[in-house]
Amino acid sequence: MRGYTLEQADYTRRLARIEGQVRGLARMIEADEYCIDVLTQIASVTKALQRVGLGLLDAHLRHCVMDAHDEGQGDEKLDEAVAAVERLLRV
Amino acid sequence: MRGYTLEQADYTRRLARIEGQVRGLARMIEADEYCIDVLTQIASVTKALQRVGLGLLDAHLRHCVMDAHDEGQGDEKLDEAVAAVERLLRV
Amino acid sequence: MRGYTLEQADYTRRLARIEGQVRGLARMIEADEYCIDVLTQIASVTKALQRVGLGLLDAHLRHCVMDAHDEGQGDEKLDEAVAAVERLLRV
Amino acid sequence: MRGYTLEQADYTRRLARIEGQVRGLARMIEADEYCIDVLTQIASVTKALQRVGLGLLDAHLRHCVMDAHDEGQGDEKLDEAVAAVERLLRV
Numbered sequence: 001m002r003g004y005t006l007e008q009a010d011y012t013r014r015l016a017r018i019e020g021q022v023r024g025l026a027r028m029i030e031a032d033e034y035c036i037d038v039l040t041q042i043a044s045v046t047k048a049l050q051r052v053g054l055g056l057l058d059a060h061l062r063h064c065v066m067d068a069h070d071e072g073q074g075d076e077k078l079d080e081a082v083a084a085v086e087r088l089l090r091v
Numbered sequence: 092m093r094g095y096t097l098e099q100a101d102y103t104r105r106l107a108r109i110e111g112q113v114r115g116l117a118r119m120i121e122a123d124e125y126c127i128d129v130l131t132q133i134a135s136v137t138k139a140l141q142r143v144g145l146g147l148l149d150a151h152l153r154h155c156v157m158d159a160h161d162e163g164q165g166d167e168k169l170d171e172a173v174a175a176v177e178r179l180l181r182v
Numbered sequence: 183m184r185g186y187t188l189e190q191a192d193y194t195r196r197l198a199r200i201e202g203q204v205r206g207l208a209r210m211i212e213a214d215e216y217c218i219d220v221l222t223q224i225a226s227v228t229k230a231l232q233r234v235g236l237g238l239l240d241a242h243l244r245h246c247v248m249d250a251h252d253e254g255q256g257d258e259k260l261d262e263a264v265a266a267v268e269r270l271l272r273v
Numbered sequence: 274m275r276g277y278t279l280e281q282a283d284y285t286r287r288l289a290r291i292e293g294q295v296r297g298l299a300r301m302i303e304a305d306e307y308c309i310d311v312l313t314q315i316a317s318v319t320k321a322l323q324r325v326g327l328g329l330l331d332a333h334l335r336h337c338v339m340d341a342h343d344e345g346q347g348d349e350k351l352d353e354a355v356a357a358v359e360r361l362l363r364v
Contacts, residue, residue: 004355008120015117022113025143026106029099035151036175042144043178046137050362052116053133058355060126061334066347069339082277082331084127085358087134089323090272095264141271149264152243157251165248173186173240176267180232181363190302197299204295207325208288211281217333218357224326225360228319234298235315242308266309269316 004051004058014052021045053088057081095142095149105143112136144179148172186233186240196234203227235270239263277324277331287325294318326361330354 006014022045028038061081068077097105113136119129152172159168188196204227210220243263250259279287295318301311334354341350 004359011120012117015113015120019110019113019117022106022110022140026103026110029102029106029147035147035155036171038147039144039151039175040178042140042147043175043181046140046179047181049113049133049137049140053130054355054359054362056120056126056129056133057358058351060130061338061351061355062348064126065334066342069342074339075335078331078334080127082327082334084130084134085330085361086277086327087131088137088358088362089327090134090138095268145264145268145271148267149260152247152264153257153260156243157256160248160251166244169240169244173236173243176239176270177186177236179267179271180236193302194299197295197302201292201295201299204288204292204322208285208292211284211288211329217329217337218353220329221326221333221357222360224322224329225357225363228322228361229363231295231315231319231322235312238302238308238311238315242312246308262309266312266316269313270319272316272320 004054005062006052006055006059011052011055014048018045018048018052021048050088057084057088060084095145096153097143097146097150102143102146105139109136109139109143112139141179148175148179151175186236187244188234188237188241193234193237196230200227200230200234203230232270239266239270242266277327278335279325279328279332284325284328287321291318291321291325294321323361330357330361333357 021041025038025041025045028041065074065077065081068074112132116129116132116136119132156165156168156172159165203223207220207223207227210223247256247259247263250256294314298311298314298318301314338347338350338354341347
């Protein structure tokens with residue numbers, strides 16, 4: 001396992017944590033907590049999600065794209081992967 | 092209610108939806124769904140979160156910051172609000 | 183002068199620096215420099231631009247928006263300012 | 274030439290245009306133009322820069338990383354490429 005790639009259990013654990021954070025955001029807003037604190041928490045959840053995304057991108061490039069390349073089908077897979085990066089960047 | 096500001100019920104509804112999407116992400120990964128589809132979903136959840144953040148920022152500027160300004164305390168509140176925007180931008 | 187607000191001379195100096203960095207990017211690509219180094223430089227120029235943007239947002243909120251608020255016209259100015267933040271976030 | 278990859282002449286032309294836009298930003302600020310208009314222009318320059326970045330990433334994955342993979346050195350190159358994406362995302 002290399003780079004940003006995560007184990008299956010890491011994804012599960014991280015996403016469970018993010019889900020809890022989102023539930024926490026709802027509670028903060030219902031309790032009328034200070035907006036700036038909620039915004040700080042939103043920035044933190046966004047980062048956590050993006051890191052899961054980087055992990056998936058890393059695994060995807062390392063496995064699907066490379067395997068496709070070895071079978072002479074790498075170009076289509078790369079088109080798709082770079083388009084996914086573009087969506088993450090929201091360019 | 093103006094601009095990006097949301098009603099309390101909108102925040103609750105949106106965050107419940109985001110929580111469901113995060114749970115869906117975990118299911119997609121467990122079911123070994125195609126990485127690119129998971130990444131597309133991550134981009135979509137991130138956007139939904141940022142929109143909640145914009146709603147909170149809008150309400151915060153329109154109420155807390157303006158009220159503080161009217162009492163001669165606007166500068167501190169603005170420092171804080173722009174710092175929150177910086178965190179959202181991850182500059 | 184408070185928060186993220188910059189002096190006129192700071193904007194001029196920072197933008198001159200960014201302009202030089204963009205020219206440097208073109209040179210790097212013409213000289214066929216290593217892509218990863220060019221990407222690192224692009225991330226750095228992007229950050230520098232976003233900081234200029236934060237400076238302008240800070241000044242705009244602190245002056246135009248507050249002045250408009252004092253004259254009972256704050257809401258329109260805030261709509262506009264939050265829409266500008268949205269464009270910076272590329273939500 | 275596929276996907277987001279650009280020709281050398283495209284990079285040169287795009288970066289020359291971005292350089293002109295940055296010079297335009299300095300002029301707008303010196304002429305005291307409306308902050309919101311300057312912010313809109315900053316969002317546009319940022320997008321243009323990110324697109325150049327996507328083009329370079331695309332070319333890098335398609336050439337350097339694939340060539341390295343064919344020689345059994347793909348993993349190091351992928352570590353580096355995903356770290357570059359992370360910097361672009363500013364996670």
